[in-house]
């Protein structure tokens with residue numbers, strides 16, 4: 421500051437006393453621009469710049485020290501918080517693993533890195549490890565035998581572990597929300613709606629009629645096959661459940677149902693304009709529409725042959741469901757078959773396009789069926805049962821795309837599993853994805869090879885979890901396969917197609933094409 425107060429004289433003196441040495445020792449590169457020989461004006465400018473530079477250096481140094489201090493502070497605090505969180509969960513007998521941040525756990529890493537996160541944790545901690553994901557302390561099991569044991573032994577301390585926020589949208593009588601005798605009743609009622617005889621006599625003709633109409637007029641159009649398969653899965657189920665077709669009710673129903681689905685997959689933040697709030701509102705509307713339909717049926721003398729009719733008369737067999745249970749049962753059927761059937765159908769179209777030899781074989785199977793029939797004859801049970809290669813294509817698609825990554829369970833008491841003690845209230849993520857790529861089960865696992873499924877033993881092996889397992893194994897398995905098979909039948913016998921290109925596919929947390937999957941469709945024989 422002395423320089424600033426006494427002006428040029430001091431600065432000149434300072435210069436004469438060997439300021440160059442000073443500058444060099446301070447390592448100031450600027451000096452090389454200023455020497456020699458300085459005039460009086462340039463000298464004071466020189467000094468001014470020198471002072472400025474010194475002050476800037478000090479300033480930068482202070483800022484750097486502050487930044488380093490803050491960074492070190494944050495690092496120390498973070499590691500203290502992380503350690504504290506680990507200590508909180510340090511209980512004897514728990515599997516190894518990390519718990520991440522308080523409250524959020526490792527959800528961010530899990531959602532961002534997906535299967536890579538799970539695989540990395542496995543390489544560090546083994547097939548069974550602990551984590552904290554999606555708001556809950558969780559044990560992730562990638563051990564095929566343990567997974568099988570958990571699926572087969574529901575109720576021995578293990579129940580479904582789907583998030584409460586999801587169950588609030590799906591209803592408290594939803595099958596995933598109940599266990600024990602209530603689950604037995606719900607499941608029994610559901611299985612009687614989709615038995616092989618009912619599929620053969622009542623459902624398959626409806627699916628056939630629906631697919632013919634849904635797949636008409638696609639020639640010479642660019643369509644978003646993701647959108648079309650979503651509409652297909654919902655409208656086809658709606659027709660089976662309540663006979664509703666493309667009526668005004670289905671037009672009102674569809675957007676509300678889509679909001680409901682999105683709500684179950686969103687963060688449970690119940691604030692205006694969040695998907696979760698929209699999902700809750702959509703549930704109210706869906707419930708109202710279904711309640712109106714039930715009342716309409718009661719007040720009319722018409723007879724119907726559909727799932728709603730069976731549910732309304734379930735007392736004829738054993739247990740009469742209440743209206744609330746009937747509505748939740750319908751939502752269960754629509755919801756469970758929606759994403760699974762639509763995504764598998766979309767991915768089958770994708771894989772068939774990428775593998776012309778598979779498409780050729782599939783088309784041969786379906787043209788063979790058509791040859792035996794008149795053009796307007798619907799598909800019947802024998803046709804469906806003869807579609808061996810189609811079934812193989814559907815399994816291979818589900819396997820390679822991994823439509824379902826795993827299922828969630830929860831402990832209702834402290835439990836010993838594989839030598840570990842899982843505390844009461846913890847979630848178990850029965851992660852079945854990696855089994856789909858196990859080379860000992862599926863040689864060359866990343867290749868789309870439906871032929872591997874023609875040997876039926878693959879479908880009955882112990883680790884076939886594409887449709888879950890044990891007491892909650894998918895009751896809609898045959899129905900889903902029948903729907904996708906019928907869709908593929910009409911699709912490959914009527915059309916050829918090519919991808920427009922440029923569409924992205926996401927594989928995790930669910931399989932989807934964020935901007936749609938667009939294909940150019942033309943007549944097979946044009």
Ligand code: HEM
Nearest residue numbers: 595753756757760761824827886887888892894895896900
């Ligand atoms: C390709 C199609 C399908 C796939 C891949 C699939 C997959 C699955 C899986 C993995 C589970 C086990 C869930 C768990 O253990 O928590 C399941 C359960 C279930 N699925 Fe499916 N599913 C499909 C189609 C359908 C269809 C069309 C329906 C319609 C009826 C349906 C209805 C259900 C129901 C109600 C459950 C719960 C069963 C229970 O909790 O007892 N699924 N499904």
